[in-house]
Amino acid sequence: MVACDGGGDSDVPLIFVAASLSDVVVEAGELYEAETGNRVEFSFGGSIMLANQIAELGAPADGFFLVGDSPVLILREAGMYSDDNLMSGLVNKLVAIASSDQEPLTSLRELVEQAPRVALGDPALAPVGIFTREAFESVDLWDDVSKDAIFALDTRAATAAVQTGNADYGIVYKTDASSSDAVSIVYEIDETYPDIEYVGGKIDDASQSEAAADFLTFIASSPKTRNLFVMAGFIFDSPATNNP
Amino acid sequence: MMYDIPIVALSLQVAFVATGLTLPIGLITAWLLVRKNFRGKFLLDVFVSLPLALPPVVVGYVLLWLVGTHGWVGQISHGLFGSTVAFTWFAAVLASSVVSFPLVVRSFTVALAGVDPKLEVAAKGLGAGSLRTFLTVTLPLAQRGVIAGVLLGFVRALSEFGATIIVAGNIPGRTQTVPTAIFTRISSGDTNSAWRLALVSLVLGVIALAVHNWLLNRPRSFDSSGLDRSNGPPS
Numbered sequence: 485m486v487a488c489d490g491g492g493d494s495d496v497p498l499i500f501v502a503a504s505l506s507d508v509v510v511e512a513g514e515l516y517e518a519e520t521g522n523r524v525e526f527s528f529g530g531s532i533m534l535a536n537q538i539a540e541l542g543a544p545a546d547g548f549f550l551v552g553d554s555p556v557l558i559l560r561e562a563g564m565y566s567d568d569n570l571m572s573g574l575v576n577k578l579v580a581i582a583s584s585d586q587e588p589l590t591s592l593r594e595l596v597e598q599a600p601r602v603a604l605g606d607p608a609l610a611p612v613g614i615f616t617r618e619a620f621e622s623v624d625l626w627d628d629v630s631k632d633a634i635f636a637l638d639t640r641a642a643t644a645a646v647q648t649g650n651a652d653y654g655i656v657y658k659t660d661a662s663s664s665d666a667v668s669i670v671y672e673i674d675e676t677y678p679d680i681e682y683v684g685g686k687i688d689d690a691s692q693s694e695a696a697a698d699f700l701t702f703i704a705s706s707p708k709t710r711n712l713f714v715m716a717g718f719i720f721d722s723p724a725t726n727n728p
Numbered sequence: 729m730m731y732d733i734p735i736v737a738l739s740l741q742v743a744f745v746a747t748g749l750t751l752p753i754g755l756i757t758a759w760l761l762v763r764k765n766f767r768g769k770f771l772l773d774v775f776v777s778l779p780l781a782l783p784p785v786v787v788g789y790v791l792l793w794l795v796g797t798h799g800w801v802g803q804i805s806h807g808l809f810g811s812t813v814a815f816t817w818f819a820a821v822l823a824s825s826v827v828s829f830p831l832v833v834r835s836f837t838v839a840l841a842g843v844d845p846k847l848e849v850a851a852k853g854l855g856a857g858s859l860r861t862f863l864t865v866t867l868p869l870a871q872r873g874v875i876a877g878v879l880l881g882f883v884r885a886l887s888e889f890g891a892t893i894i895v896a897g898n899i900p901g902r903t904q905t906v907p908t909a910i911f912t913r914i915s916s917g918d919t920n921s922a923w924r925l926a927l928v929s930l931v932l933g934v935i936a937l938a939v940h941n942w943l944l945n946r947p948r949s950f951d952s953s954g955l956d957r958s959n960g961p962p963s
Contacts, residue, residue: 498899506916527899528912542797543815543897637915644917664917691810 497546497692500534503638508716512709530610530638531555547696549684552611570700571684577658580671589671600652603645606635616655622676659717739905743885746824750832758836780830784890791895819896824885832881839873879940
């Protein structure tokens with residue numbers, strides 16, 4: 485019989501991370517291990533789905549790094565998160581993507597008028613879907629775009645749908661567009677939608693909550709990790725607060 | 729490629745432990761169904777087969793409802809150990825065990841039904857107890873069907889997805905198995921690495937099924953009364 489030590493160690497903090505941050509957070513985790521000798525593990529997915537797993541289903545998260553207001557609200561209402569943000573000021577933008585040979589667009593209306601298949605984040609699972617819905621609603625086009633849309637679990641899955649040719653357009657974060665050569669940005673959405681801001685924090689009462697906090701503080705303050713985020717296309721709307 | 733090894737290892741670990749759980753429980757259940765008459769036998773039979781008829785996602789949800797923070801099993805384990813098994817590798821074991829259980833029990837009942845009860849009566853007449861009779865007479869005569877059932881259960885455990893992703897999640901390095909890793913890679917457009925793991929699944933499945941079929945078709949060495957011919961796949 486195989487040794488029953490299971491996958492992963494319970495003394496390593498587990499951080500639930502928004503799908504849009506997956507690549508850069510894995511790199512930040514490697515940097516963190518190299519500099520401090522401490523390990524971190526991650527679970528990636530749509531931020532709302534992850535917040536519900538922590539708040540409602542008992543998922544063993546020690547910290548989180550999610551996007552938008554709703555996941556944080558879910559955690560606060562469950563009484564699992566009360567601290568100040570350990571990681572904030574990191575923002576993203578919403579764009580329309582298509583396969584690399586597509587012409588640029590001038591508005592969301594132009595996109596909808598082509599009656600394409602559009603891959604969107606599912607607003608019930610991923611904040612990108614909520615931002616997308618608000619952007620389309622602000623120009624009264626949500627019903628038109630959503631009736632034939634492909635709803636994806638998260639922004640990465642929406643990007644993949646365009647990348648594989650299963651959708652004509654996708655509404656995703658700007659940073660996802662640069663993660664693949666097969667897609668390109670055809671329109672930077674300037675219709676109205678809420679600010680897309682990431683929030684990192686520790687889960688109160690989790691066994692490795694302080695270790696999770698240490699990692700998030702490292703990300704927020706290390707110039708190297710900040711550089712990783714900038715290289716990936718994220719924007720900081722505030723300067724680094726302190727040095728490690 | 730390097731990232732695949734821990735995923736495959738965890739999948740094998742989950743499937744081995746699940747098989748270790750379903751083997752003894754499955755044998756007892758099959759023995760009750762084949763050799764005993766009792767009130768509620770019909771219900772036990774239905775209950776045992778139920779995971780075959782339910783969508784695996786429902787099995788996962790029921791398990792989560794039991795072992796999660798709000799479930800009664802979860803409340804007890806939280807009280808005792810300060811944590812629940814939801815979203816741990818053992819939750820994946822539970823999911824795989826429950827989903828593969830009907831297949832295991834079905835193979836076992838066919839194998840046990842093929843053993844002539846007269847031989848068990850004879851063993852008991854010679855002074856052997858029930859347990860000894862089962863271990864020294866019934867089980868050896870049914871062994872090929874039992875091993876085939878174990879392998880079938882192992883294959884099903886290895887390929888479990890729907891119940892696993894609900895109750896164990898899909899956490900890399902902790903609960904991510906081959907099927908859930910493939911799902912992540914497909915969702916994120918990571919085509920090559922998705923195919924690579926799909927190929928691993930194919931190889932593992934072919935090996936287990938080849939052994940399963942070989943066991944059922946290989947000529948018998950000694951038993952004349954063992955399992956019924958109709959048990960084997962068409963050769």
